[in-house]
Amino acid sequence: MNSTKCQKCGLTNFATDLECKRCGTSFVQKTRNSGSRPKFSIIAVVMFAGVAAAFYYVFTGVQGSVDKVNSVEANRVNAQPVLPPDAGRSRADYDRYRSQTVANAVGVSPGLAEHANRTQQTDKAMDQMTNSRAQ
Numbered sequence: 001m002n003s004t005k006c007q008k009c010g011l012t013n014f015a016t017d018l019e020c021k022r023c024g025t026s027f028v029q030k031t032r033n034s035g036s037r038p039k040f041s042i043i044a045v046v047m048f049a050g051v052a053a054a055f056y057y058v059f060t061g062v063q064g065s066v067d068k069v070n071s072v073e074a075n076r077v078n079a080q081p082v083l084p085p086d087a088g089r090s091r092a093d094y095d096r097y098r099s100q101t102v103a104n105a106v107g108v109s110p111g112l113a114e115h116a117n118r119t120q121q122t123d124k125a126m127d128q129m130t131n132s133r134a135q
Ligand SMILES: [Zn+2]
Pocket: 006, 007, 008, 009, 010, 011, 020, 021, 022, 023, 024, 025
């Protein structure tokens, strides 16, 4: 393209000309404006609307889910039985109560009892090995 047609009067000028030979319209300003002018297309508007709708859909969905979880959680908390408080129990009494619970668990559970038995055997074996090397 080695010629520039004037937008105002229609005269064909050389491409190197900065303004029209007949009417003096500047080509530099014209080309820069048309190049950097933001193009307002309907596709961009539709895409923006789609993105906005998607965000709105996700936001309302999350909000509805959170509301549902909150209501379910409130119902669950209300449905739980109220346990008697440990009022008046001293720290020593509480520790004794806890240790009894753990001891009962070890005594009742065969798995925990077996674990305690194996630990004892391992300690015994390690003691023997240490003693035999020391001799
Ligand atoms: Zn012109």
